[in-house]
Amino acid sequence: MIPSVLGIIVSLYEGKERAVAFGGVGAATGFAAVIMPIGAGLIMDLSGYQAAFSTMSVWFIAVFIAAWKIIPDIKPAQMRVDYVGTALASLGLLAFIIGCSKISVWGLVEPMEAPMTVFGMSPALPLAVLGVVIMAATMIVEKGIEAKHGAALIPQSFIRTRQVRNGLYVTGLIFAVFGAAFFVTLSWIMVVAGKGGIETGLSMAVMAVPMIVLSLGIPKKASHLSPRMVVLVSTGMVIAGTVLMLNSLQPDGFEAVQMYLGLALLGAGQGGYASQSAMIVASALHPRDAAQSGGIQCSTRNVWQAAGVAIIGAVLLFSSTAIFKSQIENSNVSTVVKEYVAQTPVHGFMANNAMTEKLQKIGASAKDVEKALTIYKATRIESAQWAFWSLVLFVALHIPGFMGIPTQGWTTKTPTKKTETPEPSKA
DSSP: OHHHHHHHHHHHOOHHHHHHHHHHHHHHHHHHHHHHHHHHHHHHHHHOHHHHHHHHHHHHHHHHHHHHHHSOOOOOOOOOOOHHHHHHHHHHHHHHHHHHHTHHHHOSSSOSSOSSOBTTBOSHHHHHHHHHHHHHHHHHHHHHHHHHHSOOSSOHHHHHOHHHHHHHHHHHHHHHHHHHHIIIIIHIIIIISOOOHHHHHHHHHHHHHHHHHHHHHHHHHOTTSOHHHHHHHHHHHHHHHHHHHHHHEETTEEOHHHHHHHHHHHHHHHHHHHHHHHHHHHTTSOHHHHHTHHHHHHHHHHHHHHHHHHHHHHHHHHHHHHHHHHHHHTSOOOHHHHHHHHHOSOOOOOOHHHHHHHHHHTTOOHHHHHHHHHHHHHHHHHHHHHHHHHHHHHHHTTGGGGTTSOSSOSSOOOOOOOOOOOOOOOO
16 A cells, blocks of 8 residues: 555655655655554544444545545556565565564574474564575575566566665664554553553554654745755654654653653654655655555565564563563572562563463562562663663664665745845935
8 A cells, every 4th residue: 555655756846845745655654653553542442343344444544535536647658567576575565564573472592382392493584584494595595586577576677786775774763663662662651650542542543643744844934954864863863863762761650851852852853764764765765666666665665664563572481481580589588489580481570460360370578579570670771771772772773774765855945035124214
């Protein structure tokens, strides 16, 4: 769906209008982040999950009808369909995304709740590696297909053009940060702070509103700004916002000012990225390749989001387990609690009452439950902070990849005309 939208934009618009249209796609992402959590939270709080999913079905039907009526007819490009490249790319992406997304369930190396093992290991990492190998093979196959037929699913211009690669880094980072932030922040707001669906949705709106404003505002009002500068400033806001959020965490909730300010900065950074990413890619390509660049942009966002969430999730899960086991072992709780914690493979992210129930089931005394729960609360903060720090590192590692982004704006700033004061007439 999104590749088609990006292709339509390339076909219909040029210059500043194209930049604004691409920014509108980013704004739509932010808008969805406002409407969906709040709307779904309201429906779930009042009517349950079935009503929420039924409402989503009606929404998608309405979108389909609107698209059918509103989108203009565009002459289709006379290009050969690359079935081989499509099959290989789909298989590679599927393997990588499933492998990454299942690390927190199946385990990274030691199997947890895995349906099978690969040489005694969890299948998650081998599956993700297999996806990378298939994608690498796809690049080789696509080079031959383009040389033979003049067109391919993944043209060589996508791979060889530095500006395109840098634009794809920005595209991927939008959704990696989006997914990672939602993964940790939503978990903390709902599980630790105990907020309901509506309150959680409103919290996410703090991030989404700046994203909407800047996604549209920068191309419309400041398209003369250096794209590289916008991306680097946005990166600074994302990092600053993440640091504020990790500092806001408390044993049973969060410090509101730092959390919401952090979410706002995160959203502003995302808006800056979204205002530039698609334009950086499309402006460096031949019109034919630019029109089909939506596919590689969406594939990049899926890969980056899967990788980002997998990294953050793995850090959160495995650091929580390691820290909790170490702290319990060195504490003065009873042997029954120490044995239970040591023998449990994974201690995931959970609410206070869930941990309390687990400890009570093994026969721990009220005093031991209180001590262990205090340790777990501290562990939960520390592991979440490590997850946020890994997000900071993930974002910072992209900075060298932004150096190929153009420094000249998409338009030239129009100088403000000064009103000339008429000279007084001589008598």
